[in-house]
């Protein structure tokens with residue numbers, strides 16, 4: 057690294073590109089390995105939240121469903137903060153009326 | 159069953175160093191006394207012959223052998239300086255269509271009768287060319303560079319090798335630039351091995367001598383070159399043979415260079 061490059065880096069406070077590369081790779085590989093594109097993943101996320109919302113009251117804004125990968129094993133990780141259980145779980149047929157989107 | 163090691167040298171992405179690795183490993187293994195054949199499965203765009211300096215000596219290909227218009231011995235091109243090494247082109251560019259996985263298996267079965275190592279230089283991509291080449295392989299070495307596109311493509315290939323039951327699959331990280339790594343402007347060795355989750359067979363530094371040796375058609379491992387890439391390929395060959403050779407350390411490489419410079423400056427010329 058020349059002095060000029062070093063100063064540039066300091067001033068712009070850019071993160072080193074290797075870190076960015078690693079993060080981008082991990083994300084894209086999780087999708088590649090599971091054969092799920094972001095659109096499908098988003099659809100799955102919505103459906104999972106819908107189902108879960110029938111049983112417990114969850115924070116939809118906080119709810120997060122994502123793919124994580126380690127050692128070539130990809131996991132679907134759902135992180136759904138529960139506010140409180142719903143007293144009577146709704147029946148599947150009534151799912152249309154569930155205020156999951158509320 | 160034969161004890162021949164039939165190893166696919168593959169990468170997914172083109173231009174990351176498959177052919178360079180095949181040529182250098184082939185020569186290095188041969189010099190270590192192993193009877194080795196390099197099979198050019200990338201015959202649509204063949205250049206293994208060129209890297210080995212054998213481009214003017216090819217008469218037949220594996221296709222003629224299978225069609226029984228020539229004997230295997232006639233198609234094998236023996237390296238003059240290193241007679242333990244032979245080259246066999248799988249076909250020539252006009253024959254792209256003929257090769258099927260079973261043809262590849264038949265060729266390799268013939269080669270396994272007389273060689274200790276069969277190294278298959280795989281075409282880029284994950285289509286038929288790759289599948290044909292992979293059909294005959296028992297194990298694989300995946301080549302990648304520390305760049306996002308190469309690592310991503312390597313990951314695809316590793317997935318396919320796993321489903322085909324090719325085992326073991328090991329990694330060679332090529333074109334490592336120690337200075338960029340230490341500045342964290344290049345994926346580190348650990349980053350790549352963590353992401354791909356493969357055992358590291360070796361790392362090869364970016365080295366101008368690779369290009370010089372390509373110009374001459376004399377792989378670096380042919381002479382006792384002290385260039386970093388030559389050392390790296392020699393080490394990889396030894397590891398393949400089961401020897402325990404420590405990996406190069408990119409951060410030490412730089413220090414080594416600085417130490418050399420210091421020594422050089424201290425040397426009195428007069």
Ligand SMILES: Nc1ncnc2c1ncn2[C@@H]1O[C@H](COP(=O)(O)OP(=O)(O)O)[C@@H](O)[C@H]1O
Pocket residue numbers: 169171172173174175176177178179282332333334362363364365366368369372387
């Ligand atoms: N370690 C290295 N240092 C410098 N140049 C390299 C190195 N490895 C490969 N190259 C160069 O990269 C290019 C592609 O290499 P090649 O072996 O033909 O790749 P592939 O067979 O995967 O397409 C060639 O020009 C080669 O000289």
Ligand SMILES: [Mg+2]
Pocket residue numbers: 176177178200205
């Ligand atoms: Mg090639």
